[in-house]
Amino acid sequence: MLALRGRCPSCGEGRLFAGFLRPVHACAQCGQRWDVHQADDFPSYIVILLLGHILVPLMIEVNAALSIPLGWQAAIWPVLAVILAALLIQPVKGAVIAFQWTRRMHGFA
Template identity: 65%
Template sequence: MPEKEDVSAIDRPLWPAVRQGLLNQCPACGAAPLFQRFLRTGSRCAGCGQSWEHHQADDFPAYIVILLLGHILVPLMIEVNFAFAIPMPVQAVLWPGIALVLAIAMIQPVKGAVIAFQWSRRMNGFAIPKD
C-alpha cells in the first residue's frame, strides 16, 4: 500500500503560486484553470484535486483593483490634461470608460492572486489537515 504523503512537508512557495493565480491557473499544480466562470472558482482543481471551496477572497480583490486604478488613472489624467485640451464632455465619457475596462480586465487576475496567496500561506481552509 502506498505511503500517505506528508502534506506538512509540501512546500508552497509564494511567488510561483501568485504568478499561477494571476494567469488563472491552479496555484497548486498549474495544470488546470482556477476559475470555472469569470469570478467563480471551481469547487476542485481538475488537475490535482485541490479544493477551492474554502478561499475567502471576499472584497479584497476589489480593494486592490480600486487602489491600482487610482494609481494608474490619476497620473494619466493629469498628464493628458496637461498635454491636450480635451473638452470636458469627452473626458466625462473617456475616463469612466477607461476605468471600467481596466477594472474588468484586472479583477480576475487579482482575485486569482489573492486566492493563490491564501493557498500558499495556508490561510483559512488551506491549512494542513488534522487527522
Template identity: 75%
Template structure:
C-alpha cells in the same frame, strides 16, 4: 513652570514600574511553535493564480466562470473552495486603478486640451474596462496567496 498636581505623590514612571508584567523566561513564543507543515512556494503560486490556473499544480483552471472559482482543481484535485477572497480583490483593483487613472488624467490634461464632454466619456469608460480586466487576475492572486500561506480553508492539508 509646571506645578505638580495637589495630592499627587507618585510619578507616572513609578506607576509603570509597579504595573508591568515581568519578562517572560525562555525563548520567544514564535520560536517554540512547531512547523509541521512544509512551506508552499509563494511566487510560482501567485503567477499561476494571476494567469487563472491552480496555484498548486498550474494544470487546472482556477475559475469556472469569470469570477467563480472551481471547487477543486480538475488536474491535481486540490480543494479550492477554502478561500475567503470576498471584497479584498476589489479593494486592490480600486487602489491600482487610482494609481493608474489619476496620474494619466493629470498628464493628458497637461499635454492635450480635451473638452470636458469628451473627458466625461473617456475616463469612466477607461476605468471600467481596466477594472474588468484586472479583477480576475487580482482575485486569482489573492486565492493563490491564501493557498501558499495556508490561510483559511487551505490550512487543513491538501497537496503540498
C-alpha cells in the same frame, strides 16, 4: 504567477476559475479544493487602489499635454475605469486566492 493567468497555483495545469470570478470546486488535475477560499472584497479593494494609481497620473498627464473638452473627459475616464477594472479583477482575485493558499489562510489549513 500561475494564478494571475487563471491556472491552479498548486499544480499549474488545471483551471482556477469556473466562471468569470467563480473558482472551480477543485482542480481537475491535482484535486486541490479552491471553493474554501475567503477572498471576500479584498480583490476589489486592490483593483480600486491600482486603478487610482494608474488613472490619476494618466489623467493629469493627458490634461497637461492635450486640451480635451470636459464633456469628452466625462465620457472617456469612467469608461476606461470600467474596462480596466474588468480586465484586472480576475487576475487579482486569482493572486489573492493563491496568496491565501501559500500561507494556508482562510480555509486552506
